Amino acid sequence: MRLARYIGYRLVTALPVIFGIIVLNFLLIHLAPGDAASVLAGESGAATPEYMEELRHKFGLDQSLGMQFLTYVSNMAHFNLGYSYRNDADVSGLILERLGPTSLLMLTAFGTALALGIILGLLAATGRNSWRDNIISVISLVAYATPGFWLGLMMIVIFSIGLGWLPTSGFDTVGSGHQGWAEVWDIGRHLVMPAVSLALFYLALYARLMRASILEQTGMDYVTTARAKGQTERRIITGHVLRNALLPVVTLAGVQAGNLIGGSIVVETVFGWPGIGTLAFNALQSRDLNLLLAIFFISACLVVIINLAVDVIYVLLDPRMEI
Amino acid sequence: MVDFPPLNKISRRSALALPLGLAASTISNNFVKADEPVRGGTMVMIVQPEPSTLAHYAVTAGNIPPIATQIYEGLVTYDWDQNPQPNLAKSWEIAPDGKSITFKLREDVFFHNGASFTSADVQFSFMEILKKYHPFAPLLLAELTGVDTPDATTAILRLANPAPYLMKALAGRDLPIMCKSVFEGTQILQNPSANKPIGTGPFKFGQWDRGQFVRLDRNEKYWKPGLPYLDHIIARFIPDAATRSAALETGEAHFAGYSAVNYADLARMKTNPILDTTMKGYEMTPALSVLELNAKHPPLDKKEVRQAIAYAIDRKVILRDVMYGYGQPATGPLSKLFKTVGFYTDDVRNYDVPDRLDIANKLLDGAGLPRGANGMRFGIHLEVNSFGEQWLRQAEYLKQALAIVGIDLTLRSEDTATWLRRVYTNYDYDINEPFLSQGVDPVYGLNKQYLTSQIRKGVTFVNDSFYSNPEFDNILNEAMREQDHDKRAALYKKAQQILAEDCPLVWLIDVQYVSVFNRKLHDHTTGPLGTQQAFERAWLEK
Numbered sequence: 062m063r064l065a066r067y068i069g070y071r072l073v074t075a076l077p078v079i080f081g082i083i084v085l086n087f088l089l090i091h092l093a094p095g096d097a098a099s100v101l102a103g104e105s106g107a108a109t110p111e112y113m114e115e116l117r118h119k120f121g122l123d124q125s126l127g128m129q130f131l132t133y134v135s136n137m138a139h140f141n142l143g144y145s146y147r148n149d150a151d152v153s154g155l156i157l158e159r160l161g162p163t164s165l166l167m168l169t170a171f172g173t174a175l176a177l178g179i180i181l182g183l184l185a186a187t188g189r190n191s192w193r194d195n196i197i198s199v200i201s202l203v204a205y206a207t208p209g210f211w212l213g214l215m216m217i218v219i220f221s222i223g224l225g226w227l228p229t230s231g232f233d234t235v236g237s238g239h240q241g242w243a244e245v246w247d248i249g250r251h252l253v254m255p256a257v258s259l260a261l262f263y264l265a266l267y268a269r270l271m272r273a274s275i276l277e278q279t280g281m282d283y284v285t286t287a288r289a290k291g292q293t294e295r296r297i298i299t300g301h302v303l304r305n306a307l308l309p310v311v312t313l314a315g316v317q318a319g320n321l322i323g324g325s326i327v328v329e330t331v332f333g334w335p336g337i338g339t340l341a342f343n344a345l346q347s348r349d350l351n352l353l354l355a356i357f358f359i360s361a362c363l364v365v366i367i368n369l370a371v372d373v374i375y376v377l378l379d380p381r382m383e384i
Numbered sequence: 385m386v387d388f389p390p391l392n393k394i395s396r397r398s399a400l401a402l403p404l405g406l407a408a409s410t411i412s413n414n415f416v417k418a419d420e421p422v423r424g425g426t427m428v429m430i431v432q433p434e435p436s437t438l439a440h441y442a443v444t445a446g447n448i449p450p451i452a453t454q455i456y457e458g459l460v461t462y463d464w465d466q467n468p469q470p471n472l473a474k475s476w477e478i479a480p481d482g483k484s485i486t487f488k489l490r491e492d493v494f495f496h497n498g499a500s501f502t503s504a505d506v507q508f509s510f511m512e513i514l515k516k517y518h519p520f521a522p523l524l525l526a527e528l529t530g531v532d533t534p535d536a537t538t539a540i541l542r543l544a545n546p547a548p549y550l551m552k553a554l555a556g557r558d559l560p561i562m563c564k565s566v567f568e569g570t571q572i573l574q575n576p577s578a579n580k581p582i583g584t585g586p587f588k589f590g591q592w593d594r595g596q597f598v599r600l601d602r603n604e605k606y607w608k609p610g611l612p613y614l615d616h617i618i619a620r621f622i623p624d625a626a627t628r629s630a631a632l633e634t635g636e637a638h639f640a641g642y643s644a645v646n647y648a649d650l651a652r653m654k655t656n657p658i659l660d661t662t663m664k665g666y667e668m669t670p671a672l673s674v675l676e677l678n679a680k681h682p683p684l685d686k687k688e689v690r691q692a693i694a695y696a697i698d699r700k701v702i703l704r705d706v707m708y709g710y711g712q713p714a715t716g717p718l719s720k721l722f723k724t725v726g727f728y729t730d731d732v733r734n735y736d737v738p739d740r741l742d743i744a745n746k747l748l749d750g751a752g753l754p755r756g757a758n759g760m761r762f763g764i765h766l767e768v769n770s771f772g773e774q775w776l777r778q779a780e781y782l783k784q785a786l787a788i789v790g791i792d793l794t795l796r797s798e799d800t801a802t803w804l805r806r807v808y809t810n811y812d813y814d815i816n817e818p819f820l821s822q823g824v825d826p827v828y829g830l831n832k833q834y835l836t837s838q839i840r841k842g843v844t845f846v847n848d849s850f851y852s853n854p855e856f857d858n859i860l861n862e863a864m865r866e867q868d869h870d871k872r873a874a875l876y877k878k879a880q881q882i883l884a885e886d887c888p889l890v891w892l893i894d895v896q897y898v899s900v901f902n903r904k905l906h907d908h909t910t911g912p913l914g915t916q917q918a919f920e921r922a923w924l925e926k
Contacts, residue, residue, distance in 0.1 A: 095801025101436075101443065102519070103804045103844040110843055112519065119573060147436045148594070149578045158594055210624075217630045229630040235428070235597045235618045333622035335595030347436065348801045 064376070068369065075365045082361040083137060083354075087130055090350055096122050097147055097348045120146045133354070142358070143351035145344075152355045155340065162232050163336040165248075166328075169256045174263035175314055179307070181264070182271020187298060189276065197268060205265035213258040213331035220254065227254055230333035255332040259325055263317065267310055274306040281305075304378050311378065315371030319364040425924035426616040427905060428637045429915075430628050432644040434595065434621035439578035440560055441509075442517040446821070449557045449916035450641060451619050454600050455496070456560035456583035459487055459506070460551075462912055466668060466725060468551055472501065472561055472584065473539075482546025482867045489537045493607045495563040496588045503533035508564035510541065513572055523828055524553050545865045548872065549825035552668075552725075556585065557916040558824060586612040586920035596621065606920070613923035625649070632659060638902040638924070641665070641915030645900045647708035647774075653900050663710075665914020666897045670719030670822040670829070673702075673778070675766075675890040676807075679850040681814050683762060688747040690887040693815075694735040695744035696789040697782065699892055706778045707893055714891035717830065717883045718876070719822050721894075726869065727826050729877045732884035744789045755790045763792035764814035767807055770800045775817055778892075782817075809842045818845065819895070826876050827864050834883060835860060851888035 098116040117123045121132065136143050142152040185197040221229040228234065228251055239247045278284065279302060287297045326338040337356060344352040376382050431450050437443055440452035460468040460476070468476075473487040493501035515525045527547040532540040541550075553559055561584065566577050581589050586606045590599035600617040620637060622628045629649040631637040633656055645653060653659050677684045677693065684690060699713035712720060715730045722728040737743070753761040766782060769775035776797065783793040793815075798806065807813045822829030832838050836857050838847035856879060863875035883889075899915065901908055904925040911917055 093801065095799075095803075095805040097801075099804045099809070099842070099844060100801050103800065103808075110840060112517065113842060115573070149437045149439065150594075155594060162595075214624075214626050217627060221634050222630055225634065229634055229636055230622050230624075230627045231620065232593075232596055235599065235620065330623040331627055333596070333620070333624070333627060335593065339595060339623060346800055 064373070068373070071369050071372075075369075078365060079358075079361055083134070083358060084130075086354055086357045086361075087133060090353060091126060093348065095348055096120075097350070098122060100347045101147060116146075133351075137358070142355040145349050145352045147344075147347050147349045148352070152352050155352060156337065156355060156359065159335055159337045159340050162334060163338075166252065166255055166259065166334060166336060167325075169252060170259035171263060171314075171318065173256065174260040175267055175310075177260075178264045178267025179271050179310060181268040182310075183275065183298070183303075185268065185272040186275035186279075187294075194272075198272075201265035201268045203265075204261040205269070207261070209258050209262060209325070210327045210331050212261065213254065213328060216254045216258060217331075227251075230331075232335055251332075255328050255334050258331075259328045266313070270313060271306065271310055274309050275302055278302045278306045307378055308375065311371060311374055315367055315374075318367045319360070421613050421907065421921070421923040422926055423613050423923075424615050425613075425926070426618060427614050427639065427919065427922060427924060428618045428620055430631065430637050430640040430644045431598075431619045431621060432628065432640075432642070433623065437578055438581050438589075438592075438598075439573075439575075440581065441513050441562060442519070442573060442578075444519045446642065451598055451600070452560070452581060453556045453585070453913075453916050454587040454617060454918050455581045455585045455589055456556050456562065457585045457918070458556035458559055458561060459489075459554045461555055461917065462552075462668065464667070464912055466552070466912055468554065471555075472506075473554075478551070482548070482865075483543045485541045485543070485550070487539045487541070489539060490607060491537055493584050494605055495566075495584055496582045496603060497563065497566065499563055499565050501561070501563075501584055502536040503531075503539040504536075505561055505564045506539040507531040507533050508567065509560070509562045513562055513567060514559055517572055518559070520553075520558070520823070520828070523823075523831055524550065524559065546867045547865070548867055548869075549827040549864070552824040555668075555913055555917065556583075557913055586918050587614075587617055590616070608920060612918070612920040614919065617919060629653065632900055632902070635902060638905040639899065639908055639915075640901075641897070641899040643710075643897045645898070647710055647898070650708065650710075650898060650900070658903055659900055660903055662899050662901070662909055663896055665899060665909035665912065667721060667724065667912035667914075668824050669897065669914070669916070670721040671819060671895040672714050672717075672719055672822065672829075672891055673817075673819050673893045673895060674714075675782075675892065676816040676818060676849045677888065677890065678811065678814055678816070678848070679888065680811065681764070683751060683753060684764070684814060686751050687886060688751040689753070690890070691733075691735075692744040692747040692751075692789060693786065693791070694887055694890045695737075695740040695747070696791070697735075697785050697890065697892065698740075699736060701785070702778055702781060702893055706774055706781065707895075710898060711896040712894040714894045716880050716891060717834070717889070718826060718880055719829075719894050722822075722826060726873045727876045729880055731877065732881050733887075735884075735890075741789060748789060748791075753790075759790060760787075760792040761790035763794060765794050765796050766815045766817060767803055767813045768795055768797040769817045769819065770798065770803045771819065775819075779817060804844050808844045808846075808848055811841075811848065816848065820845070826879075830876075830879060830883075831860055831864070834888065849888045851886065853882065853886060856882045856886075 097120055098113050101116060102113055121129060145152050145155055148155060181197050185194045188194050217229050220227045231251055233239070233244065233247050233251055237247065283301060284297060287301055326342050328334065329336040329339045341353060341356045344356065429450065431447055433447055435445065435448045435451065438448060438452055440448050440456055457472055459471060459473040461471045463469050472490060472493060474490055475488045477486045487506070489503060489506065495501060510528065510531050515521050515528060527543040527545045528541060529544050530542040532542060563582050566582050567575055579592060586603050587600035588603050590601040592598045598619040602612060602615050606612065622631060625646045628640060629645050632640055632645065632653065635658060650661060654661060677690050679685050703709060703711055703713060713736060716732045718728050720728055748761055755761050766779055768779045779795045783795060786793045807816050820829065820833065832846050834847060834851050834856065836852040839850060840846050859875050859879045863872050863879065866872040866875060899909065906923050907921040908919060910921050
């Protein structure tokens with residue numbers, strides 16, 4: 062009951078934060094020079110001033126900044142994310158299209174990285190300075206230091222061009238007409254390389270953090286006490302150390318989960334994955350403000366929700382925490 | 385260009401076919417298929433970057449036509465000599481005074497929505513869509529006053545003055561024909577068919593998954609009997625250049641035009657046995673890379689200084705190190721591709737002479753710009769083109785080349801929107817590094833870039849160097865309406881000579897695009913418009 066009230070309270074206080082973010086985003090974005098009409102005309106190679114005026118009128122760029130802001134806020138209040146004139150499509154549709162592939166890629170990569178990272182960190186810490194620890198440390202250092210795009214390209218060279226096992230890019234085989242499990246298998250084959258190249262970086266991060274965190278906890282008094290009570294090392298780690306050691310990892314994962322919706326521009330670009338990262342990047346390049354603002358807005362909401370979730374997980378992990 | 389001996393071809397194929405127990409029939413098919421088209425199959429082409437819209441009639445970005453010209457057709461098409469050939473129009477006649485063109489249209493053509501194609505569609509397309517919204521209309525359709533439709537199969541274009549260039553611009557790429565009933569009574573720019581185009585072409589729009597692909601489906605009722613051969617065309621969008629190359633190398637994609645493959649990767653592509661390259665299909669797509677010099681910013685207002693910059697640059701270095709040898713050094717304001725139609729001349733001031741550095745130094749000394757203590761005469765900024773990495777490499781070379789004659793160049797890189805705003809609206813630049821498409825006729829490339837009337841604040845890719853020469857203006861305006869080809873050519877020759885002398889721009893490279901294709905794909909490049917015309921005859925070996 063107390064928890065439910067706390068969550069409700071946090072959600073209500075989040076509203077002004079989100080409103081502040083909307084205002085700030087809107088103002089920041091309008092500081093960037095150039096507008097969508099000139100980019101569109103620039104790509105066409107020619108245009109008349111009348112045509113550019115008509116474009117600006119159509120885009121609503123001929124109104125004062127205040128009017129544009131009011132229109133924008135009133136749209137948002139009606140849960141209307143607006144229209145992308147550049148793409149001749151509704152913003153919500155454009156984002157929804159990308160949401161599936163983005164979540165699939167990010168959740169796969171993030172979930173794998175978190176689970177494997179925690180396990181590897183645990184293995185490394187419990188066998189401190191053994192061969193096991195050394196191998197895991199070296200691998201995570203290399204994975205942490207390798208640029209994602211390079212790793213991606215090398216995988217393409219080896220697994221697509223060299224061995225011919227996996228497709229180079231895309232979300233599925235276009236026009237193959239796969240259905241049911243055949244389609245799942247097809248998408249899975251396309252998912253492997255982008256997910257791996259994205260996961261490796263996070264995996265290294267969590268493994269290193271987990272290892273350090275466990276080692277720090279094992280030096281604590283409560284561990285000595287547990288040992289004095291005659292508990293086995295295994296019981297000490299799983300029963301006492303693990304929960305405490307997870308706290309920093311959850312904190313970091315919470316911060317990074319905010320990036321989920323943003324996708325990864327680099328990995329999406331290399332593997333031609335239809336994610337939100339490239340959508341946002343192209344929107345910025347072409348000054349497609351409605352689309353860009355909508356992506357910012359959704360990201361902001363997600364960050365607020367994930368922060369709340371992390372705080373709740375804290376409580377579950379560590380009953381000493383007050384809410 | 386490696387030709388495999390036929391024997392080799394058979395053995396490789398039959399080896400593959402044997403497990404299926406089809407060896408005999410496969411071999412006999414193989415003998416035929418080298419020149420006999422096969423029906424069916426899905427061709428995957430790479431289009432880079434992904435278009436933002438398919439509103440081909442209102443946006444002319446170069447990545448739209450490879451998709452849109454499969455769907456929208458023009459009144460005519462062009463043979464390799466760039467002569468118009470019948471397409472939606474069966475025949476045409478230009479009036480002796482040049483002020484009207486009468487088109488006889490085909491009767492057996494249907495749009496993808498089932499509506500039959502008539503002169504009303506031509507009238508509506510030209511007057512209500514293209515004339516009002518096409519970015520090139522102020523150049524190509526300036527003289528068009530109306531379209532008469534005495535009957536369903538006759539359309540007469542009425543012109544205020546002769547417009548000889550118009551007959552070069554009637555392909556689906558430049559002036560497409562849309563369906564009247566789709567657009568009538570709607571806001572043209574908001575029409576839902578923008579991204580679900582409806583035309584008369586060999587392929588119908590199927591599906592667009594943004595960020596991934598556009599699928600086009602065979603038009604079963606296409607008016608050319610038996611065509612197209614392919615069942616589907618998939619246009620795929622892969623943002624990373626290295627991955628694009630990889631997709632071709634693995635056979636996932638069959639075709640990549642318009643230099644979608646990096647010049648740096650082409651050497652590797654050529655050694656791949658399943659791939660080949662061609663430079664054909666770009667004959668009606670001339671383009672120059674240039675430097676625009678802002679004549680409002682001293683010392684660039686002095687002709688001698690502009691000429692000195694033109695002399696100081698070694699175009700062969702740019703060609704070798706930036707363009708990987710694809711293209712030719714530009715000699716003047718028109719692309720060499722205009723040689724085919726007789727408008728190009730190299731009889732102009734030559735900036736590529738052995739003693740060019742001495743000349744440049746003398747010109748700068750003469751302009752009252754002596755070298756300072758650090759060896760530099762003056763410093764200016766170069767706005768780096770934001771459309772790709774090669775422009776930064778070119779800018780880096782330019783900095784070195786101009787330093788030799790004592791000009792200190794500072795490079796400035798900004799994103800596209802900021803760059804366009806700075807150069808074409810604020811005019812806050814010294815040297816700009818654009819890439820100029822020259823269209824199908826000198827009218828297009830010359831008029832918008834050099835006429836005094838084309839100094840138009842806020843409009844991109846027009847006269848932003850403030851070049852203004854009344855004598856030159858008169859020549860261009862005369863050439864625009866001159867019906868006699870030889871007289872027209874003489875006028876353009878004079879125009880090129882004046883420009884080369886005044887040097888408002890520095891012309892660098894006559895660009896050559898390259899297509900990479902899978903050897904299984906045949907008849908993909910069947911005319912001078914190349915990738916920007918329909919793949920109706922393209923076919924894939926099974």
